[in-house]
Every structure is written in C-alpha cells, then in structure tokens.
Amino acid sequence: MQCDECGKKPATVHITKVENGKKTDIHLCDQCAMQKNVLSLSTNFSINDLLAGILSSGAASPIKLDPIQDTKCAVCGLTYSRFKETGRFGCSGCYMVFGERLNPLFKRVHGNTAHTGKIPNKAGGRIKVMREIEKMKQELEQAIKNEEYEKAASLRDRIREMCKAEKGDVK
Amino acid sequence: MKGWMEGNGPQSNIILSSRTRLARNINELPFPDTLDAERAGSVVKTVSDSLEGGVPDIGRFESHRLQDLGQLERQVLVERHLISPKLAKQNNGAAVISDDSIASVMVNEEDHIRIQVILPGLQIRKAWELASNMDDAMEQRMEYAYDERWGYLTCCPTNVGTGMRASVMIHLPALNITGNINKILQAVTQIGLTIRGLYGEGTDIIGNVFQISNQITLGRAEEEIVENLTGVTMQIIGKEKEARRILLENNRVQIEDRIWRSWGIMKNARIMQSQECLKLLSDIRLGVDLGILEDIPVSVLNEIMIDTQSASLQKRSGKELTAAERDIARAELIRSKL
Ligand SMILES: [Zn+2]
Numbered sequence: 001m002q003c004d005e006c007g008k009k010p011a012t013v014h015i016t017k018v019e020n021g022k023k024t025d026i027h028l029c030d031q032c033a034m035q036k037n038v039l040s041l042s043t044n045f046s047i048n049d050l051l052a053g054i055l056s057s058g059a060a061s062p063i064k065l066d067p068i069q070d071t072k073c074a075v076c077g078l079t080y081s082r083f084k085e086t087g088r089f090g091c092s093g094c095y096m097v098f099g100e101r102l103n104p105l106f107k108r109v110h111g112n113t114a115h116t117g118k119i120p121n122k123a124g125g126r127i128k129v130m131r132e133i134e135k136m137k138q139e140l141e142q143a144i145k146n147e148e149y150e151k152a153a154s155l156r157d158r159i160r161e162m163c164k165a166e167k168g169d170v171k
Numbered sequence: 172m173k174g175w176m177e178g179n180g181p182q183s184n185i186i187l188s189s190r191t192r193l194a195r196n197i198n199e200l201p202f203p204d205t206l207d208a209e210r211a212g213s214v215v216k217t218v219s220d221s222l223e224g225g226v227p228d229i230g231r232f233e234s235h236r237l238q239d240l241g242q243l244e245r246q247v248l249v250e251r252h253l254i255s256p257k258l259a260k261q262n263n264g265a266a267v268i269s270d271d272s273i274a275s276v277m278v279n280e281e282d283h284i285r286i287q288v289i290l291p292g293l294q295i296r297k298a299w300e301l302a303s304n305m306d307d308a309m310e311q312r313m314e315y316a317y318d319e320r321w322g323y324l325t326c327c328p329t330n331v332g333t334g335m336r337a338s339v340m341i342h343l344p345a346l347n348i349t350g351n352i353n354k355i356l357q358a359v360t361q362i363g364l365t366i367r368g369l370y371g372e373g374t375d376i377i378g379n380v381f382q383i384s385n386q387i388t389l390g391r392a393e394e395e396i397v398e399n400l401t402g403v404t405m406q407i408i409g410k411e412k413e414a415r416r417i418l419l420e421n422n423r424v425q426i427e428d429r430i431w432r433s434w435g436i437m438k439n440a441r442i443m444q445s446q447e448c449l450k451l452l453s454d455i456r457l458g459v460d461l462g463i464l465e466d467i468p469v470s471v472l473n474e475i476m477i478d479t480q481s482a483s484l485q486k487r488s489g490k491e492l493t494a495a496e497r498d499i500a501r502a503e504l505i506r507s508k509l
Pocket residue numbers: 003004005006007008009028029030031032033
C-alpha cells in the first residue's frame with residue numbers, strides 16, 4: 001500500500017480519523033507521518049511510547065490539527081505535540097502551559113487528577129487552609145444530614161471566618 | 172558504609188530492605204535532560220549546600236560528582252543501590268550520600284532531585300519519615316516545582332503528585348518452590364502495585380528476590396502509600412511463612428537436603444557464576460531463616476549478594492577482570508565470608 005500523501009513510499013502508519021461521526025482511514029509513509037506530527041516513530045517501545053499512546057488516543061480524534069496542540073512552553077521550549085510524542089515534560093512550566101488538558105492523562109495513569117499528599121512548607125499556608133475548609137464543608141454536610149444543627153451552625157461560622165481571613169490574605 | 176545490608180530491621184528474615192524515593196524539581200528550570208552544564212552544576216551545589224548541616228536522625232552527607240568518578244566506581248554505587256544506572260551515565264550529575272549509606276540524593280538524574288532512604292527489614296514508614304526530613308531541609312534552600320492541583324511536578328507524568336515511590340525487597344523462596352508465586356504476583360499487580368523480579372533465561376525466577384512498589388503517585392497521600400504497601404507486604408509475609416510451614420511439614424528431608432547441598436557448593440566451589448550464586452544464596456537464606464543453618468548473620472548474606480557483583484568484585488581486586496576471572500574471584504570471596 002502506497003502513502004496517501006506522497007504516493008511514492010510504502011505506507012507504514014495507519015490511522016483512523018473520526019470526523020462528524022464519519023470514519024476515514026489514512027495511510028502514510030513514515031516521512032509524511034513525521035511531517036504531519038502524527039505519531040511517535042521510535043522503534044524501541046518504552047513507557048514513554050505507552051504514555052504518548054494514551055495521550056493521542058483521546059476519544060476526540062486521533063489527528064486533530066488543532067492550533068492549541070502546538071502550545072509551546074516559554075521556559076523550556078517544549079511543544080504540546082512534542083510532549084505527546086515523548087511523554088516527558090521539559091520543565092515545571094510545561095504543566096502550567098498545557099494546563100487542564102493534562103487531566104485525562106493523569107486520570108488514565110493514576111486514576112486521579114488531584115494531589116492529596118505533602119505540601120511544601122513555603123507553598124503551604126494557603127493550601128493547608130483551603131484543605132481545612134474543604135474538610136469542614138464535608139463535616140458540615142454530614143452534620144446537617146445527622147440533624148446535628150448546633151454543630152452545623154458552629155461549623156458554618158468557622159468556615160465563614162476562615163474564608164474571610166483567606167480572602168484578606170490574598171489581597 | 173553497610174547501610175541496609177546490616178540486615179537488622181524488623182521481619183528481616185523475609186524483607187531485605189525498605190526504600191522510599193521522593194522526586195523533586197526546582198521551579199522553572201529545565202529538567203536535567205535539557206539542562207546545560209553550568210546550570211546543572213549550580214543545582215548540584217545548591218543541593219549539596221542544603222544538606223551540609225546534616226539532617227536529624229541521619230547525620231552528615233558527602234557529595235560525589237559523577238564526573239570525578241571512574242566507570243568502575245560509578246558501577247559500584249549502582250550495585251550498592253545508592254544510585255541508578257541512569258545517573259551513572261550523567262556527567263553533570265552528583266550523588267550526595269550519608270555517612271551510613273542509608274540516605275542519598277541523586278542530583279540531575281531524570282529529575283533535579285531524587286531523595287532516597289533505604290533501611291533494613293520492613294520499615295517503609297521510617298524510610299518515608301527520614302526522606303521527608305531531608306525534603307524539609309532541602310526545601311529551605313530552593314523553590315520546588317509544586318502546583319496546588321497536581322502536587323510535586325516531575326519530568327515523567329508517572330511520578331507527579333507525591334513524587335514518591337516506596338518499595339520493599341522481599342525474599343519468597345517457599346512461595347516459589349510450592350508453585351504459588353505467580354498467583355501472588357498477579358494479585359499484587361491488580362491492586363495498583365508493581366512487582367519486579369530477577370529473571371534468567373525464559374521465565375525462570377533467579378534468587379527469589381522481588382521488589383514491590385507503589386504505582387500511583389497522584390491522589391494518594393504518602394501515609395496511604397506507606398500503609399497500603401506495608402499492609403500488602405505483611406500479607407505476603409504471612410503467605411510465605413505459611414508456605415514454609417507446609418514445606419517443612421510435608422517435605423522436611425527434601426528441603427534440608429537442598430539447603431545442605433547449596434551450602435556445600437557455596438562453601439567449597441572454586442568457580443561461581445553470578446546467577447548460580449543468587450540461586451544458592453536464596454537456599455542458604457531460607458536455611459538460616461528455618462534454623463537449619465546456624466550462626467550465619469543476615470548481614471553476611473547481604474554482603475555476598477551485593478559484593479559479588481561485577482564492579483564490586485573488580486574494585487576489590489583493584490583491577491579489571493574478565494568474566495572467567497570474576498567467577499573465580501566470586502568463589503574466593505564467598506568462601507572467605509562463610
Ligand atoms: Zn509519504
């Protein structure tokens with residue numbers, strides 16, 4: 001089978017593209033596939049390939065020539081499409097630039113998208129307060145369910161106070 | 172310099188060691204793979220300086236730049252589990268190692284910082300606490316890459332969150348002999364843990380030593396990871412003990428014969444290949460645990476396991492050795508220890 005793009009070289013990359021519910025099969029040679037930035041073509045299979053596989057198997061569409069994909073990290077220069085190939089970040093800035101798009105990947109790898117562990121002392125103050133408020137909100141709900149209205153009222157007051165103090169801190 | 176090899180921890184007849192590793196990075200600095208030599212050097216300096224005063228319960232640290240170490244010395248550190256094979260190849264990296272070899276920091280491996288504590292026996296919690304103390308000391312001197320949503324940010328998405336990998340090295344000869352090992356391994360991988368063993372040709376397990384570690388780092392707190400791994404490990408220890416009891420009840424003579432034969436070869440062989448050594452070592456370890464062999468400290472068995480590896484043997488001889496020469500040196504070393 002020849003490459004759909006150049007018609008010269010044999011097709012080695014086969015992709016099913018889904019658009020508006022219509023499936024199209026695309027066959028590309030390795031060169032054209034590389035140019036289109038479709039797949040990682042590394043020959044030795046590694047955890048990175050696996051991750052890259054997860055990243056590009058998002059239900060949306062295998063090849064999505066979405067301009068957002070080429071978001072580039074200003075600190076290290078890594079693009080989102082390159083990240084999808086390698087499965088490695090270039091620096092901590094990449095996380096901020098790629099943002100919420102990373103959550104499906106984290107969900108697949110860890111089954112979770114939110115950190116619940118240690119907090120650095122430096123970053124700690126605010127996050128610790130937020131977590132405490134979150135915990136008290138859950139206790140409040142429980143108290144209401146159990147019809148412990150006195151406890152609920154005092155919890156509500158404490159949550160209010162903490163939220164107020166928190167907002168004051170930010171300013 | 173013995174570190175975990177001392178072998179004096181709880182459950183040390185089945186658990187060789189417990190390890191906790193924490194991955195950390197410096198904010199807004201490219202990860203080591205793309206970091207230039209100059210900035211990589213300043214990371215090494217920052218990390219070494221941050222541990223200069225020592226850490227409570229650990230003591231003092233010494234910093235070794237990889238570029239100052241020869242290939243053999245690097246390999247010895249790998250064999251002693253103090254650095255990874257990846258760090259051994261990084262000229263811009265460093266290993267900051269505690270006096271007692273229990274704690275170390277790999278600088279500029281995959282992440283800027285990999286804190287590691289290895290203790291003898293089953294002490295995952297203690298290993299986490301010590302690693303966390305080091306983490307606290309280091310954090311005062313640098314700004315970590317950390318995000319409220321995702322926790323500690325790492326080069327590989329499989330480490331994000333706590334950046335923590337907790338693991339135990341566990342010796343399971345009876346489960347293997349009684350043909351139950353695969354059931355256990357399967358069960359373990361189904362509950363979010365990873366298991367690694369040393370395999371020879373095909374699917375034969377060599378030495379019956381396995382490493383079990385947590386896979387998930389995001390959405391589980393460190394304490395949960397510790398509890399979970401400790402709980403599973405205790406259960407596996409229970410199964411191994413049960414298998415040992417059944418073996419002794421039904422096949423006492425056969426087991427004794429196997430152990431005494433292995434002892435005979437270990438104590439007398441003049442040529443010893445590394446895989447054979449690990450196989451026999453497993454029998455002897457079992458013999459000691461079952462009280463069949465007496466007066467052999469666990470530390471000696473751990474030393475044999477570590478010091479009979481290729482680079483350690485060559486360092487000891489003070490020269491490069493061919494494979495055949497290593498087999499002879501290995502046999503000599505074992506006889507001198509037993
Ligand atoms: Zn083509």
